[in-house]
Amino acid sequence: xxxxxxxxxxxxxxxxxxxxxxxxxxxxxxxxxxxxxxxxxxxxxxxxxxxxxxxxxxxxxxxxxxxxxxxxxxxxxxxxxxxxxxxxxxxxxxxxxxxxxxxxxxxxxxxxxxxxxxxxxxxxxxxxxxxxxxxxxxxxxxxxxxxxxxxxxxxxxxxxxxxxxxxxxxxxxxxxxxxxxxxxxxxxxxxxxxxxxxxxxxxxxxxxxxxxxxxxxxxxxxxxxxxxxxxxxxxxxxxxxxxxxxxxxxxxxxxxxxxxxxxxxxxxxxxxxxxxxxxxxxxxxxxxxxxxxxxxxxxxxxxxxxxxxxxxxxxxxxxxxxxxxxxxxxxxx
Numbered sequence: 001x002x003x004x005x006x007x008x009x010x011x012x013x014x015x016x017x018x019x020x021x022x023x024x025x026x027x028x029x030x031x032x033x034x035x036x037x038x039x040x041x042x043x044x045x046x047x048x049x050x051x052x053x054x055x056x057x058x059x060x061x062x063x064x065x066x067x068x069x070x071x072x073x074x075x076x077x078x079x080x081x082x083x084x085x086x087x088x089x090x091x092x093x094x095x096x097x098x099x100x101x102x103x104x105x106x107x108x109x110x111x112x113x114x115x116x117x118x119x120x121x122x123x124x125x126x127x128x129x130x131x132x133x134x135x136x137x138x139x140x141x142x143x144x145x146x147x148x149x150x151x152x153x154x155x156x157x158x159x160x161x162x163x164x165x166x167x168x169x170x171x172x173x174x175x176x177x178x179x180x181x182x183x184x185x186x187x188x189x190x191x192x193x194x195x196x197x198x199x200x201x202x203x204x205x206x207x208x209x210x211x212x213x214x215x216x217x218x219x220x221x222x223x224x225x226x227x228x229x230x231x232x233x234x235x236x237x238x239x240x241x242x243x244x245x246x247x248x249x250x251x252x253x254x255x256x257x258x259x260x261x262x263x264x265x266x267x268x269x270x271x272x273x274x275x276x277x278x279x280x281x282x283x284x285x286x287x288x289x290x291x292x293x294x295x296x297x298x299x300x301x302x303x304x305x306x307x308x309x310x311x312x313x314x315x316x317x318x319x320x321x322x323x324x325x326x327x328x329x330x331x332x333x
Contacts, residue, residue, distance in 0.1 A: 005237050006291035007281060008200070008245045009058065009274075010171060011049060012094050012148065013080060014065035015072070018259055021113075031068075031076050033261035037254035044266045045250035046080065049274070050087040056278035059292040063094035063148040063171070066135040067128070071102040078139045085140065090292035092169075093136045096150035097128050117149035117158055117172075118180070125161045133165060145169050146293045152177045152202065152247075156185065159195040167197065168301050169293055171245055174202035176218030188216070189307040191243060191300055198301045200293075203244045205232060206311035214311070221248040225320040226276045228312055233280070237287050239308045243300075248274070255331065269327040 016034045019027035037045030053060055062084045068077055084091050098115035100108060110124050117125060129147065136144050146169035147162055154172040162170055173180070175188055185194065188204035207217035217223070219232065229246075236244055252270050257263040281288050293300075327333050 003242070004285065004287055004289040005233070005241055006243050006296070007233070007277075007288055008171075008243065008291050008293065009060040009277070010148070010202070010245055010247055010293075011060060011062045012065070012247070012249050013046070013062045013084075014094060014096060014150075014249070015068045015077070016259070016261070017098060018261070027260070029068075029071055030261050031072055033264070035080055035250045037251060037261075037264055039254060039264050039266055042266075044254040044264070044271070046083065048253050048271060049250060050083070050089065052271075052275055052278055053089060054087065056275075056282045057290075058278045058281060059090065059290045059295070061090040061092055061146070061292045061294065063092050063146075064136070064139075065094040065096050065099075065150070066132040066139070067095055067097060067099035069135045070099050070108070070131075074139070081139045090294040091136075091140055091144075092146040092148070092293050093132060093144035093167075094148050094150065095129060095132050098150075100128055100131065103131075115150050116153045118153050118155040120157065122157055122160060125157055126164060129161050129165055133167075143167075145297050146171060148172055154178070154185070155180055156182050156195070159197045159199070163196040168297055170194075170197050170199045171202065171293070173199060174218040174247060175204040176207075176216040177202070177247075179216075188309055189241065189243070189245075191303065191305045193304050198304075200243055200245050200300065202247045203232075203236075206309065207317055219244065219246050221246065221270055221273050221277075222252040223320075223324065224273075225316065225323055226273045228316040228320055229273070229277060230280060231312060231316060232310060233288065235310050236307075239310065241307045241310075242305050243291075243307075246277075265331060267327070269323065269333065 015031045018030040036043045100111040101113045149172045152174040187201045192199045203219040206214045254264050255267050
């Protein structure tokens with residue numbers, strides 16, 4: 001175990017439809033508040049993330065949603081991406097196809113009005129991804145190395161389209177979030193070549209509840225306690241796991257009163273979890289290293305790696321549930 005376990009913190013960076021399709025006049029989509037989360041003049045979302053990564057020397061990957069261009073135009077997401085790039089962090093492509101229904105012209109009429117990348121034809125998904133790759137390239141001045149589908153809803157066609165577009169990496173699977181219908185796509189961790197694309201799933205493990213039943217749970221900042229994450233990282237290290245992908249969003253680091261993001265406050269619990277994780281990675285360089293997608297393309301596409309399916313004891317489940325309930329219930333907890 002001379003090579004440290006690579007931990008990839010991935011941040012899905014996106015705007016919100018925010019009720020538009022229920023009442024377009026009353027509820028226009030929401031952009032900047034979903035990403036920045038400004039509270040008393042301080043950016044508790046993206047700004048907090050970038051400051052934390054700089055403080056601890058953490059490399060992360062921001063999967064930036066680009067289909068929102070067809071409603072908002074280049075701004076404000078282009079400025080979001082430029083802030084991330086200026087901070088020295090990696091950017092890759094995230095696609096929520098619901099935004100494509102805002103596009104004007106005949107080519108946009110083919111897009112079904114739902115937010116799933118699954119259950120679409122090859123031609124429709126190829127058109128959707130191609131449009132978003134073009135937007136990404138304009139904003140980042142390069143093509144993406146990786147794609148993540150919106151809400152991690154995916155199927156085999158996603159990988160066939162990615163292969164045709166020459167995108168070498170994906171992170172589209174998180175079995176605790178969405179389970180594809182195809183059994184051969186149900187990977188919980190590792191690196192797996194699917195139609196020529198190397199997929200790194202969000203790390204998924206077994207969660208034991210009080211009754212002793214197991215379920216799949218994907219590793220996310222907002223839903224996993226720090227003791228649970230630390231336990232899993234050490235367990236993965238001892239098992240010889242090579243990659244752990246963690247999922248989060250800028251809006252997880254502040255709380256909102258409603259879906260319109262009109263009143264916000266800092267999410268102290270989630271912020272402390274991220275700080276503890278970054279501090280842990282910094283303090284254990286022989287065992288763990290932060291790794292972003294852009295800098296690891298060649299290494300990750302060179303080989304596949306299956307991993308053990310790990311579990312956590314029931315005690316971690318109970319502690320996490322109580323902590324999350326307190327955080328969700330108490331506004332200033």
